[in-house]
Amino acid sequence: MPRNAFYAQSGGVTAVINASAAGVIETARKHRKHIGKVYAGRNGILGALTEDLIDTGKDSPAAIRALKNTPGGAFGSARYKLKSLEKNRREYERLVEVFKAHDIGYFFLNGGNDSADTCLKVSQISQSMGYPLTAVHVPKTVDNDLPITDCCPGFGSVAKYVATSMMEAGLDIESMAKTSTKVFIMEVMGRHAGWITAAMGLAQTQPGIAPHVLLFPEIAFDEEAFLAAVKKNVEKFGYCAVGVSEGLQDKDGKFLAESGLKDAFGHSQLGGVAPRIAELVRGKLGLKHHWAVADYLQRAARHIASKTDLEQSYAVGKAAVEFAVKGHTGVMPTIVRTASKPYRWKIGMAPLTAIANVEKKMPRDFITADGFHITQKCRNYLAPLIAGEAFPPFEAGLPRYVRLKNVAVKKKTPGYTL
Amino acid sequence: MPRNAFYAQSGGVTAVINASAAGVIETARKHRKHIGKVYAGRNGILGALTEDLIDTGKDSPAAIRALKNTPGGAFGSARYKLKSLEKNRREYERLVEVFKAHDIGYFFLNGGNDSADTCLKVSQISQSMGYPLTAVHVPKTVDNDLPITDCCPGFGSVAKYVATSMMEAGLDIESMAKTSTKVFIMEVMGRHAGWITAAMGLAQTQPGIAPHVLLFPEIAFDEEAFLAAVKKNVEKFGYCAVGVSEGLQDKDGKFLAESGLKDAFGHSQLGGVAPRIAELVRGKLGLKHHWAVADYLQRAARHIASKTDLEQSYAVGKAAVEFAVKGHTGVMPTIVRTASKPYRWKIGMAPLTAIANVEKKMPRDFITADGFHITQKCRNYLAPLIAGEAFPPFEAGLPRYVRLKNVAVKKKTPGYTL
Incomplete structure (x- = not known):
């Protein structure tokens, strides 16, 4: 029996976070045997806590495809960090209540370091609260500071x-x-x-x-x-x-x-x-x-997005779903650089325990000795990440960005105060 | 006998001022009977005063064509306003000295309100100082505040x-x-x-x-x-x-x-x-x-330039040369809107006496009654001006912008202190 999926955008949005959303939704639609509906949280994880779910099925395939061209967070994002289970058990019980009510078996959180921590905590619900859930993090951060992955979508x-x-x-x-x-x-x-x-x-x-x-x-x-x-x-x-x-x-x-x-x-x-x-x-x-x-x-600035970045953003969304239906939980797809000239990359997998709350800064040898510029080594790393153009469609002189219908799913639980 | 032309960029530069330069240079190259060499002033009008001239003939047709894709001022611009003839006769005598030394018969200044004033003063050299010169202003200003013309290139x-x-x-x-x-x-x-x-x-x-x-x-x-x-x-x-x-x-x-x-x-x-x-x-x-x-x-931001603006910027450069070879002086090409839906425009001509130092502000009926937004009338005016895309070529992820050789012309006069 397929179970439903929950997808949420988290933290600061990017020019291509919606491409990851498209990757998740389009790929889920190809795995009907495992995944039923894809619900998005309105305003990120808050949508789960307040049971404010969006039925992404109400938007056409063309609209979902157009997410690849549209910046910002199409479902709304949130700066909201779950406390630990010990410190706020009520929040986790509420999540389980909402997930149970909507038969949510898959959880995808699209964010950076802090969000990876939230996703990790949610992935532990299966064990800690006995509710079967597969949780996969979808990386996203303009700061490029997630560990393990070669770079960060956005x-x-x-x-x-x-x-x-x-x-x-x-x-x-x-x-x-x-x-x-x-x-x-x-x-x-x-x-x-x-x-x-x-x-x-x-x-x-x-x-x-x-x-x-x-x-x-x-x-x-x-x-x-x-x-x-x-x-x-x-x-x-x-x-x-x-x-x-x-x-x-x-x-x-x-x-x-x-x-x-x-x-x-x-x-x-x-x-x-x-x-x-x-x-x-x-x-x-x-x-x-x-x-x-x-x-x-x-x-x-979606109008000047990197084609490479756009493709990677979509790919991590797609991979997250593929990992999930294979039963992987508490993990995150990563970008693995397999060659530099010409640049080649593939998708890898990392456990969230190694990602959450870890911040990858610039290596010292990416910065010149005087501290005021980048080295050739840094250029070699950065150059492929900006390669390629992926202009959005334009209409009357402005980019044509999509706005989804974002139809709310009928609530099934009593209210909840954050 | 053909005489040489002097072209200078003036005031704040724009994403498309170099397209006007291309319009001037390419069109001059088609009027060999009237125009010999096109010299550009290094750092605008300062280049004339200091006899720092650039021989645009040393750059290939491909490089000149690439100016259409390149923001900033390819020859350097200047914020420098000539005083009146009465207040600083020495400056005008110096201009005539340099123009005479290089047989400059055509003067093109590419700028806004202040520059139109400078161009007007230079156009009066023929009468006031007995040096035969044809001076045409090429409009340019992101501020869009020149009178008469429907809009301003840039x-x-x-x-x-x-x-x-x-x-x-x-x-x-x-x-x-x-x-x-x-x-x-x-x-x-x-x-x-x-x-x-x-x-x-x-x-x-x-x-x-x-x-x-x-x-x-x-x-x-x-x-x-x-x-x-x-x-x-x-x-x-x-x-x-x-x-x-x-x-x-x-x-x-x-x-x-x-x-x-x-x-x-x-x-x-x-x-x-x-x-x-x-x-x-x-x-x-x-x-x-x-x-x-x-x-x-x-x-x-040349990467997101308006195609309409780019075409108009080129057109005013081209028209300036055409006006000049027909003997018009002390004038400026304007953009004339001949239809709104669909938008159509043509080139007109205005005397600099009507342009110099006049500032066109927003009409009150372009702003809503509460003062906080634009009216439909304003939208109708603005919309065609942003229509169309004209992306520059890209290379390794970045726009490929041209840098000219900017070869200096040999000096023929004694030095001059500004």
Whole structure:
């Protein structure tokens, strides 16, 4: 007898997380013997707790296919971390109540490190609460900081966006520098890991062009060395383009741009390191600057998604279902790089116990000795991840992004308060 | 006898100003009877004053053609405004000296309002200084604020970029709003005119989606009304996406970005109206926010240029040369809209006396009565300008942008100090 599946998007969304959703849903539809309906959680795992389920079967195959072209989280995501069974047994009992009511035998959570932890906890329900459930995590994070997997679905597209944007802005400032802006600073995401910052480095396809200086969260900010580097580049090339991670920290580990707010996971909300760096450049060097903060634009930029990333995002969704119907639980599909030139990859499998809450930072040998740029080794790693274009269809000058019907499944349990 | 031409890029560059350069150079090459060599000014008009000329003939037809795909200013631009003949006769004498030394009979300046003024002054050299010169202005400005012309080359591509980015970021925040960010603020260019801000409004292809609130420089910022609008949208739709012009002013005409406020940590607000608005939203409404400042990214984004804009940019370059060889001077090609549905346009001609230093702001009936969005009339005006895609070629995951050789012409005059 087939059982139903539950799929939820978790944490920050990406330009291609919906491609993973399409991979899950389309593949599930090919395994009718094992999987009945695919329910999506409205607003991620909250949809399970509040029994706010979406019947993905109510959307046409064409609409599900169009998810591959659509950024954001089509079912809504959530920043919500389950506590441990010991600390909040009620939440797990509620999950089992809802799963039981809808005969859910398969659980797919599409997220990053924190979500992998949630998925791991849910996968243990079978043992701890006696409810038979197969739980597979579908990797996704623009931060590219999951361990074991060669890269993280979502990252390649951000990487392509920030490298393209830095290349373009670099041509702009280069034309203006003689009489106007001398320093351009672009801030990108990456709280603890500098992968996105590193990707900007790909724009420097020849010596002397943008970006000249990269500021990684892995390298403590040294104001004096930074200002000297900016000065040197302005003297040599007439201008200096700087890429900076939102997670840049000083030598005491304090974020340069901490806003004081914390999110549901207890992480500080960051933003605004570019203007701080800009102020420094103006104050200490007296140079005219411009600065950009890409924020959501970078991770939502489906219009310039990486084809490689898109294919991998779909593939991990597909593989998750294939793992599940084979009975694997508490695991996650990974990307395995089998060759670099030409780039080849395949899907692997990793246990969630090795993934949850582990953060993969940039290896030191991916960063130049002075701490301000990427090495050839890093370029070799990054280059294939941005390869290929996968433009969405356009209509009247704008991308044609799909909006699903997101029809709610009739509730079968009493209400629940979060 | 053919005479040589001088072409210079002026003011802020765009994603498609090089397409105008290609239009000028390729068309000049078809008028050998009138035009000999085309010299470009290195760093705009400065190249004329310092006799730093680039021989565009040293670059291949393929390289010139590739300018159509390349953002920024290929020859360097300049923010430099000529004073009046009365105030700085020396500058004009120097221009005549350089023009005479290189037999320059045609002058093309590619810029906005200020540049039109410079071009007008140069066009008067024939009369005022007895040096025969034909001067034609090639319109360009992302601000879309030149009078007479229906739109300005460069604007359509920024418009397409900001509308696409707002649409994408809107899908992102919509997925996150339940448990995380409630308000997203995106800052765009436009110091006095709200055209780029208006273009973000195109992303709202159905009621209730992003952007919900637009803040134009033409409408004095009303804090209370703004906060009420944000609150209403968050209550109704779960989130609120805001588009704001860098030139937003309060009722006393003071720029908000220069407000001198301090953030939660007592740090001075470091410029940027988006963080200022974000701080307001958090302080007064207690809502979690994200903000983006697109800065150079928006005007350099050749990867998402508007095909219409690209064609018009090329066409004004071409027309400028055609006007010049027919003997027209002190004029500018304009875009004339001959039909709206379907959109049709042709090239017109306007005297620079009617263009120079005039700024075209948004008509009041392009903005809704409450001041927070665009009207259908505005949509009808904007929609055709973003129509069509013109992706650049890609190589190894990144756009393939051309870099010209920019070979210097041998100097023939003594030095000159600016």
